[in-house]
Amino acid sequence: MAGSIDRTTETLDRIDAKLGALLALVLDSHIRESGIARPKERSIDRLLTDAGLSAQTIAALLGKTDRAVNLALQRERGEKNGKKAPNGKMV
Numbered sequence: 001m002a003g004s005i006d007r008t009t010e011t012l013d014r015i016d017a018k019l020g021a022l023l024a025l026v027l028d029s030h031i032r033e034s035g036i037a038r039p040k041e042r043s044i045d046r047l048l049t050d051a052g053l054s055a056q057t058i059a060a061l062l063g064k065t066d067r068a069v070n071l072a073l074q075r076e077r078g079e080k081n082g083k084k085a086p087n088g089k090m091v
Contacts, residue, residue, distance in 0.1 A: 017052045023051070
């Protein structure tokens with residue numbers, strides 16, 4: 001019985017995270033289209049991460065590898081912090 005409850009809880013948590021991500025995407029789109037506010041520029045990877053999805057889930061949804069999602073998030077963090085690599089490119 002406890003195993004069944006654990007699986008149900010896991011399933012509900014995954015559904016909740018995906019619904020949160022969907023809501024974030026819809027709201028971001030509405031805000032951009034209506035012009036009611038200026039949302040901050042961020043990648044789809046960052047938007048979905050901020051909505052609570054794991055890199056693994058984002059990768060599966062976008063047809064990417066976990067590594068590609070993590071690299072995109074690291075790159076975006078580096079750009080946000082203004083860090084540059086030795087070759088002068090943003091990291």
